[in-house]
Amino acid sequence: MNTRVIQRNLLMQKFTVVTIILFLGACARQPADLSFNNQGHVVNPNNTEPVAKLKLSYDINEAGLSPKGQVNVLAEKLVNELVVHNDALRADQPLLVTTPVMLNSFDNTNDLGLQLQQGMIAAFHAHEFNLVDMNVAESLRSTQQGEFILSRDWQHLPSDLPVSHVVVSSMSFTPEGLVVNARVVDVSNNRVVSAAQSFASNVTLSGYLVPSNKIISRDGVLYRHETEGKESLGVRK
Template sequence: MINRLFISTVMLASLSLAACTQTPNAANNLAFSNNGKFVKIVDEDEVYHDKLAYDIQAAGISPKGQVNVWAEKLVNELVLQNDALRPDQPLLISTPVMTSNFNTTNELALQLQQGLLAAFHAHEFNLVDLNVATNLRATEQGEFMLSRNWELLRADLPVSHVLVSTMTLTPEGIVFNGRVVNVTNNRVLSAVQSFVAASSLSGYLQPSEMIESRNGLLYRHENKGDSRYTVLGDKL
Protein backbone atom coordinates (compact mmCIF):
# COMPACT_ATOMS: atom_id res chain seq x y z
CA MET A 1 0.00 0.00 0.00
CA ILE A 2 2.83 2.38 0.90
CA ASN A 3 4.67 1.55 -2.33
CA ARG A 4 1.55 2.24 -4.40
CA LEU A 5 1.01 5.58 -2.64
CA PHE A 6 4.66 6.49 -3.19
CA ILE A 7 4.47 5.61 -6.90
CA SER A 8 1.26 7.60 -7.34
CA THR A 9 2.82 10.62 -5.63
CA VAL A 10 5.91 10.45 -7.85
CA MET A 11 3.80 10.15 -11.00
CA LEU A 12 1.65 13.12 -9.95
CA ALA A 13 4.74 15.23 -9.24
CA SER A 14 6.25 14.27 -12.59
CA LEU A 15 3.08 15.25 -14.44
CA SER A 16 2.94 18.57 -12.59
CA LEU A 17 6.58 19.30 -13.44
CA ALA A 18 6.00 18.43 -17.10
CA ALA A 19 2.99 20.75 -17.23
CA CYS A 20 5.02 23.60 -15.74
CA THR A 21 7.96 23.16 -18.07
CA GLN A 22 5.96 22.51 -21.23
CA THR A 23 6.68 25.24 -23.79
CA PRO A 24 3.50 26.87 -25.12
CA ASN A 25 2.99 27.16 -28.84
CA ALA A 26 4.97 30.25 -29.88
CA ALA A 27 2.84 30.58 -33.00
CA ASN A 28 -0.20 31.64 -30.98
CA ASN A 29 -0.90 35.36 -31.08
CA LEU A 30 2.72 36.38 -31.65
CA ALA A 31 3.82 35.11 -28.25
CA PHE A 32 7.57 34.79 -27.85
CA SER A 33 10.37 33.65 -25.55
CA ASN A 34 12.36 36.40 -23.83
CA ASN A 35 15.43 35.23 -21.90
CA GLY A 36 13.81 31.86 -21.30
CA LYS A 37 10.53 33.40 -20.13
CA PHE A 38 7.43 32.88 -22.24
CA VAL A 39 5.70 36.19 -22.95
CA LYS A 40 2.05 36.18 -24.00
CA ILE A 41 -0.08 38.97 -25.46
CA VAL A 42 -1.64 39.74 -22.09
CA ASP A 43 1.52 40.67 -20.25
CA GLU A 44 1.65 40.57 -16.48
CA ASP A 45 1.97 44.33 -16.30
CA GLU A 46 -0.61 46.54 -14.59
CA VAL A 47 -0.16 49.42 -17.01
CA TYR A 48 -0.61 47.04 -19.94
CA HIS A 49 -3.81 45.68 -18.45
CA ASP A 50 -5.18 49.18 -17.86
CA LYS A 51 -4.42 50.48 -21.34
CA LEU A 52 -4.36 47.60 -23.79
CA ALA A 53 -6.23 44.61 -22.35
CA TYR A 54 -9.96 44.82 -23.09
CA ASP A 55 -12.96 42.75 -22.18
CA ILE A 56 -14.73 42.41 -25.53
CA GLN A 57 -18.06 41.44 -24.00
CA ALA A 58 -18.00 44.24 -21.42
CA ALA A 59 -16.49 47.07 -23.44
CA GLY A 60 -17.64 46.17 -26.92
CA ILE A 61 -14.09 46.29 -28.29
CA SER A 62 -13.65 44.54 -31.63
CA PRO A 63 -11.61 41.29 -31.64
CA LYS A 64 -8.05 41.44 -32.94
CA GLY A 65 -5.94 39.13 -35.05
CA GLN A 66 -2.22 38.47 -35.10
CA VAL A 67 -1.41 41.36 -37.45
CA ASN A 68 -3.24 43.81 -35.17
CA VAL A 69 -1.38 42.51 -32.12
CA TRP A 70 1.92 42.76 -33.98
CA ALA A 71 1.15 46.37 -34.88
CA GLU A 72 0.39 47.16 -31.23
CA LYS A 73 3.67 45.64 -30.07
CA LEU A 74 5.64 47.58 -32.69
CA VAL A 75 4.02 50.85 -31.68
CA ASN A 76 4.51 50.13 -27.98
CA GLU A 77 8.26 49.89 -28.56
CA LEU A 78 8.32 52.95 -30.84
CA VAL A 79 6.60 54.96 -28.10
CA LEU A 80 9.07 53.58 -25.54
CA GLN A 81 12.10 54.50 -27.70
CA ASN A 82 10.74 57.92 -28.73
CA ASP A 83 13.05 60.76 -27.70
CA ALA A 84 11.51 63.83 -29.35
CA LEU A 85 8.12 63.38 -31.03
CA ARG A 86 5.29 64.99 -29.06
CA PRO A 87 1.74 63.60 -29.21
CA ASP A 88 0.48 66.92 -30.61
CA GLN A 89 2.85 66.86 -33.61
CA PRO A 90 1.27 65.42 -36.81
CA LEU A 91 2.50 61.95 -37.72
CA LEU A 92 1.98 60.11 -41.02
CA ILE A 93 2.21 56.30 -41.32
CA SER A 94 3.72 55.31 -44.67
CA THR A 95 3.36 51.87 -46.26
CA PRO A 96 6.08 49.35 -45.31
CA VAL A 97 8.24 48.49 -48.31
CA MET A 98 10.55 45.61 -49.15
CA THR A 99 14.16 46.08 -48.02
CA SER A 100 15.47 44.98 -51.42
CA ASN A 101 13.25 47.38 -53.36
CA PHE A 102 11.79 50.54 -51.83
CA ASN A 103 9.20 50.70 -54.63
CA THR A 104 7.48 47.39 -53.80
CA THR A 105 5.13 46.27 -51.04
CA ASN A 106 2.55 43.51 -50.42
CA GLU A 107 -0.84 42.76 -48.88
CA LEU A 108 0.62 42.08 -45.44
CA ALA A 109 2.41 45.43 -45.42
CA LEU A 110 -0.75 47.27 -46.45
CA GLN A 111 -2.72 45.64 -43.64
CA LEU A 112 0.04 46.27 -41.12
CA GLN A 113 0.04 49.95 -42.10
CA GLN A 114 -3.62 50.21 -41.06
CA GLY A 115 -2.88 48.49 -37.76
CA LEU A 116 0.04 50.82 -37.02
CA LEU A 117 -2.18 53.84 -37.55
CA ALA A 118 -4.81 52.51 -35.15
CA ALA A 119 -2.17 51.55 -32.55
CA PHE A 120 -0.58 55.00 -32.61
CA HIS A 121 -4.00 56.60 -32.20
CA ALA A 122 -4.56 54.41 -29.13
CA HIS A 123 -1.51 56.17 -27.66
CA GLU A 124 -3.23 59.52 -28.46
CA PHE A 125 -0.79 60.66 -31.13
CA ASN A 126 -1.83 63.19 -33.75
CA LEU A 127 -2.26 61.06 -36.89
CA VAL A 128 -2.60 62.28 -40.47
CA ASP A 129 -4.26 60.04 -43.09
CA LEU A 130 -2.66 60.65 -46.47
CA ASN A 131 -5.24 58.56 -48.36
CA VAL A 132 -8.25 60.78 -47.68
CA ALA A 133 -9.16 62.35 -51.03
CA THR A 134 -10.13 65.99 -51.51
CA ASN A 135 -13.60 65.01 -52.75
CA LEU A 136 -16.12 62.25 -52.16
CA ARG A 137 -16.60 59.98 -55.19
CA ALA A 138 -20.15 58.62 -55.58
CA THR A 139 -20.23 55.65 -57.96
CA GLU A 140 -22.51 52.73 -58.76
CA GLN A 141 -20.24 50.53 -56.61
CA GLY A 142 -20.46 52.83 -53.58
CA GLU A 143 -19.30 56.10 -52.05
CA PHE A 144 -15.53 56.36 -51.77
CA MET A 145 -13.37 58.82 -49.88
CA LEU A 146 -10.05 56.95 -49.75
CA SER A 147 -7.67 56.92 -52.69
CA ARG A 148 -4.08 56.14 -53.69
CA ASN A 149 -4.23 58.33 -56.77
CA TRP A 150 -1.91 61.23 -56.00
CA GLU A 151 -3.97 63.53 -58.24
CA LEU A 152 -6.95 63.14 -55.89
CA LEU A 153 -5.00 63.70 -52.66
CA ARG A 154 -4.01 66.86 -50.85
CA ALA A 155 -0.50 68.08 -51.53
CA ASP A 156 -0.25 70.51 -48.62
CA LEU A 157 -0.50 68.21 -45.59
CA PRO A 158 1.19 69.79 -42.52
CA VAL A 159 3.40 66.81 -41.77
CA SER A 160 7.00 66.90 -40.57
CA HIS A 161 7.21 63.39 -39.04
CA VAL A 162 6.69 60.08 -40.86
CA LEU A 163 6.90 56.44 -39.81
CA VAL A 164 8.90 54.64 -42.52
CA SER A 165 9.47 50.89 -42.43
CA THR A 166 10.91 47.93 -44.34
CA MET A 167 10.21 44.20 -44.53
CA THR A 168 12.42 41.24 -45.42
CA LEU A 169 11.06 37.74 -46.08
CA THR A 170 13.28 34.89 -44.88
CA PRO A 171 13.00 31.06 -44.83
CA GLU A 172 11.91 31.34 -41.16
CA GLY A 173 9.53 34.30 -41.25
CA ILE A 174 9.57 38.05 -41.70
CA VAL A 175 11.88 40.81 -40.45
CA PHE A 176 10.49 44.29 -39.83
CA ASN A 177 12.37 47.53 -39.23
CA GLY A 178 10.62 50.83 -38.63
CA ARG A 179 11.58 54.34 -37.58
CA VAL A 180 9.94 57.69 -37.01
CA VAL A 181 11.81 60.31 -39.03
CA ASN A 182 11.73 64.09 -38.98
CA VAL A 183 11.54 64.83 -42.71
CA THR A 184 12.92 68.35 -42.29
CA ASN A 185 16.36 67.06 -41.25
CA ASN A 186 16.05 63.21 -41.60
CA ARG A 187 16.67 62.74 -37.87
CA VAL A 188 15.47 59.39 -36.46
CA LEU A 189 13.35 59.99 -33.36
CA SER A 190 12.45 56.38 -32.62
CA ALA A 191 13.20 52.95 -34.09
CA VAL A 192 12.02 49.37 -33.75
CA GLN A 193 13.17 46.03 -35.13
CA SER A 194 11.14 42.85 -35.02
CA PHE A 195 11.09 39.27 -36.29
CA VAL A 196 7.93 37.15 -36.51
CA ALA A 197 7.95 33.44 -37.28
CA ALA A 198 5.91 32.51 -40.34
CA SER A 199 3.69 30.21 -38.26
CA SER A 200 2.40 33.30 -36.44
CA LEU A 201 1.16 34.80 -39.70
CA SER A 202 -0.17 31.67 -41.37
CA GLY A 203 -2.99 33.59 -42.98
CA TYR A 204 -0.54 35.85 -44.82
CA LEU A 205 2.65 33.87 -45.48
CA GLN A 206 3.21 30.66 -47.41
CA PRO A 207 6.38 28.52 -47.71
CA SER A 208 8.32 28.36 -50.95
CA GLU A 209 7.69 25.56 -53.43
CA MET A 210 10.39 23.18 -54.66
CA ILE A 211 10.29 25.04 -57.99
CA GLU A 212 9.55 28.74 -57.90
CA SER A 213 9.66 31.64 -60.30
CA ARG A 214 11.15 34.90 -59.10
CA ASN A 215 11.87 37.97 -61.22
CA GLY A 216 11.53 35.92 -64.39
CA LEU A 217 13.98 33.21 -63.26
CA LEU A 218 13.24 29.64 -62.16
CA TYR A 219 14.74 28.36 -58.91
CA ARG A 220 14.84 24.69 -57.88
CA HIS A 221 15.16 23.64 -54.21
CA GLU A 222 15.69 20.24 -52.65
CA ASN A 223 12.75 20.63 -50.26
CA LYS A 224 9.63 22.71 -49.97
CA GLY A 225 10.26 25.71 -47.75
CA ASP A 226 14.02 25.88 -48.35
CA SER A 227 13.72 29.39 -49.78
CA ARG A 228 12.16 32.49 -48.26
CA TYR A 229 8.45 32.73 -47.49
CA THR A 230 6.15 34.64 -49.81
CA VAL A 231 3.05 36.70 -49.03
CA LEU A 232 -0.21 35.14 -50.14
CA GLY A 233 -1.44 36.84 -53.29
CA ASP A 234 1.96 38.09 -54.39
CA LYS A 235 2.88 37.70 -58.04
CA LEU A 236 6.10 35.74 -58.37
Protein backbone atom coordinates in the same frame (compact mmCIF):
# COMPACT_ATOMS: atom_id res chain seq x y z
CA MET B 1 -86.86 67.91 18.08
CA ASN B 2 -88.76 68.44 14.89
CA THR B 3 -88.65 66.18 11.86
CA ARG B 4 -86.51 68.49 9.66
CA VAL B 5 -83.73 68.67 12.24
CA ILE B 6 -83.68 64.88 12.55
CA GLN B 7 -83.49 64.41 8.77
CA ARG B 8 -80.71 66.95 8.49
CA ASN B 9 -78.69 65.20 11.20
CA LEU B 10 -79.16 61.86 9.46
CA LEU B 11 -77.95 63.32 6.16
CA MET B 12 -74.87 64.79 7.85
CA GLN B 13 -74.05 61.45 9.45
CA LYS B 14 -74.39 59.62 6.10
CA PHE B 15 -72.17 62.22 4.39
CA THR B 16 -69.53 61.84 7.09
CA VAL B 17 -69.56 58.06 6.82
CA VAL B 18 -69.22 58.20 3.02
CA THR B 19 -66.34 60.67 3.27
CA ILE B 20 -64.50 58.44 5.75
CA ILE B 21 -64.97 55.39 3.51
CA LEU B 22 -63.64 57.26 0.46
CA PHE B 23 -60.68 58.55 2.41
CA LEU B 24 -59.77 55.12 3.75
CA GLY B 25 -60.12 53.65 0.27
CA ALA B 26 -57.80 56.25 -1.20
CA CYS B 27 -55.23 55.57 1.49
CA ALA B 28 -55.41 51.83 1.03
CA ARG B 29 -55.19 51.97 -2.78
CA GLN B 30 -51.69 51.49 -4.22
CA PRO B 31 -50.38 54.02 -6.75
CA ALA B 32 -50.54 53.07 -10.41
CA ASP B 33 -47.68 50.89 -11.63
CA LEU B 34 -45.69 53.16 -13.98
CA SER B 35 -42.52 51.09 -14.00
CA PHE B 36 -40.82 50.31 -17.32
CA ASN B 37 -37.88 48.31 -18.66
CA ASN B 38 -34.83 50.32 -19.69
CA GLN B 39 -32.20 48.12 -21.37
CA GLY B 40 -32.81 45.24 -19.00
CA HIS B 41 -33.17 47.38 -15.86
CA VAL B 42 -36.61 47.98 -14.30
CA VAL B 43 -37.22 51.67 -13.56
CA ASN B 44 -40.01 52.54 -11.10
CA PRO B 45 -40.94 56.26 -11.04
CA ASN B 46 -42.88 55.72 -7.78
CA ASN B 47 -39.73 54.73 -5.96
CA THR B 48 -38.82 57.63 -3.68
CA GLU B 49 -35.57 56.10 -2.46
CA PRO B 50 -32.42 58.01 -3.40
CA VAL B 51 -30.90 56.84 -6.65
CA ALA B 52 -27.74 54.84 -6.13
CA LYS B 53 -24.77 56.11 -8.11
CA LEU B 54 -23.45 53.12 -9.99
CA LYS B 55 -19.73 52.98 -10.67
CA LEU B 56 -19.07 52.78 -14.39
CA SER B 57 -17.03 49.75 -15.29
CA TYR B 58 -15.98 47.97 -18.48
CA ASP B 59 -15.48 44.25 -18.47
CA ILE B 60 -13.54 43.15 -21.54
CA ASN B 61 -14.57 39.54 -21.13
CA GLU B 62 -18.24 40.47 -20.82
CA ALA B 63 -18.47 43.24 -23.42
CA GLY B 64 -15.92 41.76 -25.80
CA LEU B 65 -13.49 43.41 -28.18
CA SER B 66 -13.09 43.13 -31.92
CA PRO B 67 -10.94 40.10 -32.71
CA LYS B 68 -7.41 40.90 -33.84
CA GLY B 69 -5.22 39.00 -36.24
CA GLN B 70 -1.53 38.44 -35.61
CA VAL B 71 -0.64 41.15 -38.12
CA ASN B 72 -2.41 43.69 -35.90
CA VAL B 73 -0.61 42.35 -32.83
CA LEU B 74 2.67 42.75 -34.71
CA ALA B 75 1.73 46.35 -35.55
CA GLU B 76 0.95 47.07 -31.88
CA LYS B 77 4.29 45.64 -30.75
CA LEU B 78 6.16 47.78 -33.26
CA VAL B 79 4.31 50.94 -32.24
CA ASN B 80 4.78 50.23 -28.53
CA GLU B 81 8.53 49.95 -29.09
CA LEU B 82 8.57 53.12 -31.18
CA VAL B 83 6.77 55.00 -28.41
CA VAL B 84 9.22 53.73 -25.78
CA HIS B 85 12.29 54.70 -27.85
CA ASN B 86 10.91 58.07 -28.96
CA ASP B 87 13.21 60.93 -27.95
CA ALA B 88 11.73 63.96 -29.71
CA LEU B 89 8.23 63.51 -31.15
CA ARG B 90 5.48 65.10 -29.08
CA ALA B 91 1.97 63.66 -29.08
CA ASP B 92 0.56 66.92 -30.52
CA GLN B 93 2.88 67.02 -33.56
CA PRO B 94 1.38 65.74 -36.84
CA LEU B 95 2.42 62.18 -37.66
CA LEU B 96 1.90 60.25 -40.89
CA VAL B 97 2.23 56.46 -41.22
CA THR B 98 3.52 55.41 -44.64
CA THR B 99 3.13 51.99 -46.25
CA PRO B 100 5.81 49.44 -45.32
CA VAL B 101 7.92 48.52 -48.36
CA MET B 102 10.16 45.61 -49.27
CA LEU B 103 13.72 46.01 -48.05
CA ASN B 104 15.20 45.14 -51.45
CA SER B 105 12.81 47.42 -53.38
CA PHE B 106 11.43 50.60 -51.86
CA ASP B 107 8.86 50.83 -54.66
CA ASN B 108 7.09 47.54 -53.85
CA THR B 109 4.77 46.37 -51.12
CA ASN B 110 2.07 43.71 -50.72
CA ASP B 111 -1.17 42.96 -48.87
CA LEU B 112 0.76 42.28 -45.69
CA GLY B 113 2.41 45.69 -45.82
CA LEU B 114 -0.89 47.44 -46.51
CA GLN B 115 -2.57 45.78 -43.55
CA LEU B 116 0.43 46.42 -41.33
CA GLN B 117 0.12 50.12 -42.14
CA GLN B 118 -3.54 50.17 -41.05
CA GLY B 119 -2.67 48.35 -37.84
CA MET B 120 0.08 50.84 -37.01
CA ILE B 121 -2.31 53.76 -37.55
CA ALA B 122 -4.76 52.24 -35.07
CA ALA B 123 -1.98 51.52 -32.58
CA PHE B 124 -0.56 55.06 -32.74
CA HIS B 125 -4.05 56.48 -32.27
CA ALA B 126 -4.45 54.31 -29.16
CA HIS B 127 -1.38 56.14 -27.81
CA GLU B 128 -3.17 59.45 -28.56
CA PHE B 129 -0.77 60.69 -31.24
CA ASN B 130 -1.81 63.40 -33.69
CA LEU B 131 -2.24 61.32 -36.85
CA VAL B 132 -2.70 62.59 -40.40
CA ASP B 133 -4.31 60.40 -43.09
CA MET B 134 -2.90 61.30 -46.50
CA ASN B 135 -5.33 59.00 -48.34
CA VAL B 136 -8.37 61.19 -47.66
CA ALA B 137 -9.26 62.86 -50.95
CA GLU B 138 -10.26 66.49 -51.28
CA SER B 139 -13.76 65.57 -52.48
CA LEU B 140 -16.26 62.76 -52.02
CA ARG B 141 -16.90 60.45 -54.98
CA SER B 142 -20.41 59.03 -55.26
CA THR B 143 -20.71 56.07 -57.64
CA GLN B 144 -23.07 53.19 -58.32
CA GLN B 145 -20.89 51.01 -56.10
CA GLY B 146 -20.96 53.42 -53.13
CA GLU B 147 -19.57 56.65 -51.69
CA PHE B 148 -15.77 56.87 -51.51
CA ILE B 149 -13.36 59.41 -50.12
CA LEU B 150 -10.18 57.34 -49.74
CA SER B 151 -7.83 57.44 -52.72
CA ARG B 152 -4.27 56.68 -53.78
CA ASP B 153 -4.46 58.92 -56.84
CA TRP B 154 -2.17 61.86 -56.14
CA GLN B 155 -4.37 64.10 -58.29
CA HIS B 156 -7.24 63.70 -55.79
CA LEU B 157 -5.13 64.15 -52.66
CA PRO B 158 -4.16 67.41 -50.93
CA SER B 159 -0.78 68.68 -52.07
CA ASP B 160 0.38 70.14 -48.78
CA LEU B 161 -0.13 68.36 -45.47
CA PRO B 162 0.97 69.79 -42.12
CA VAL B 163 3.25 66.84 -41.39
CA SER B 164 6.43 67.11 -39.36
CA HIS B 165 7.18 63.42 -38.77
CA VAL B 166 6.57 60.22 -40.76
CA VAL B 167 6.72 56.52 -39.91
CA VAL B 168 8.68 54.50 -42.49
CA SER B 169 8.97 50.71 -42.44
CA SER B 170 10.68 47.98 -44.41
CA MET B 171 10.02 44.24 -44.62
CA SER B 172 12.15 41.27 -45.58
CA PHE B 173 11.36 37.57 -45.71
CA THR B 174 13.39 34.65 -44.45
CA PRO B 175 12.58 30.93 -44.57
CA GLU B 176 11.47 31.22 -40.93
CA GLY B 177 9.35 34.36 -41.05
CA LEU B 178 9.12 38.12 -41.53
CA VAL B 179 11.56 40.80 -40.34
CA VAL B 180 10.15 44.32 -39.97
CA ASN B 181 12.11 47.50 -39.31
CA ALA B 182 10.27 50.72 -38.49
CA ARG B 183 11.36 54.22 -37.55
CA VAL B 184 9.97 57.71 -37.02
CA VAL B 185 11.75 60.35 -39.08
CA ASP B 186 11.68 64.13 -38.76
CA VAL B 187 11.05 65.29 -42.34
CA SER B 188 12.65 68.67 -41.74
CA ASN B 189 16.14 67.17 -41.29
CA ASN B 190 15.63 63.39 -41.81
CA ARG B 191 16.64 62.74 -38.21
CA VAL B 192 15.50 59.39 -36.80
CA VAL B 193 13.73 60.10 -33.51
CA SER B 194 12.71 56.49 -32.83
CA ALA B 195 13.43 53.04 -34.24
CA ALA B 196 12.12 49.52 -33.71
CA GLN B 197 12.50 46.08 -35.21
CA SER B 198 10.49 42.90 -34.87
CA PHE B 199 10.19 39.37 -36.17
CA ALA B 200 7.09 37.24 -36.85
CA SER B 201 7.27 33.55 -37.67
CA ASN B 202 5.52 32.11 -40.67
CA VAL B 203 3.19 30.19 -38.34
CA THR B 204 1.81 33.33 -36.72
CA LEU B 205 1.26 34.99 -40.10
CA SER B 206 0.05 31.91 -41.93
CA GLY B 207 -2.86 33.89 -43.36
CA TYR B 208 -0.38 36.09 -45.26
CA LEU B 209 2.81 34.07 -45.67
CA VAL B 210 3.36 30.82 -47.55
CA PRO B 211 6.49 28.63 -47.69
CA SER B 212 8.55 28.59 -50.87
CA ASN B 213 8.01 25.84 -53.44
CA LYS B 214 10.41 22.99 -54.04
CA ILE B 215 11.31 24.48 -57.42
CA ILE B 216 12.04 28.21 -57.51
CA SER B 217 13.41 30.62 -60.07
CA ARG B 218 16.21 33.00 -59.10
CA ASP B 219 18.04 35.21 -61.58
CA GLY B 220 16.65 33.17 -64.47
CA VAL B 221 17.91 29.87 -63.04
CA LEU B 222 15.67 27.11 -61.66
CA TYR B 223 16.61 25.62 -58.29
CA ARG B 224 15.15 22.42 -56.89
CA HIS B 225 15.04 21.58 -53.17
CA GLU B 226 14.11 18.34 -51.46
CA THR B 227 11.32 19.98 -49.43
CA GLU B 228 9.32 23.17 -49.43
CA GLY B 229 10.28 26.21 -47.38
CA LYS B 230 14.01 26.21 -48.06
CA GLU B 231 13.92 29.66 -49.60
CA SER B 232 12.42 32.92 -48.33
CA LEU B 233 8.70 32.98 -47.70
CA GLY B 234 6.23 34.40 -50.14
CA VAL B 235 3.04 36.41 -49.70
CA ARG B 236 -0.25 34.55 -50.10
CA LYS B 237 -2.20 35.73 -53.10
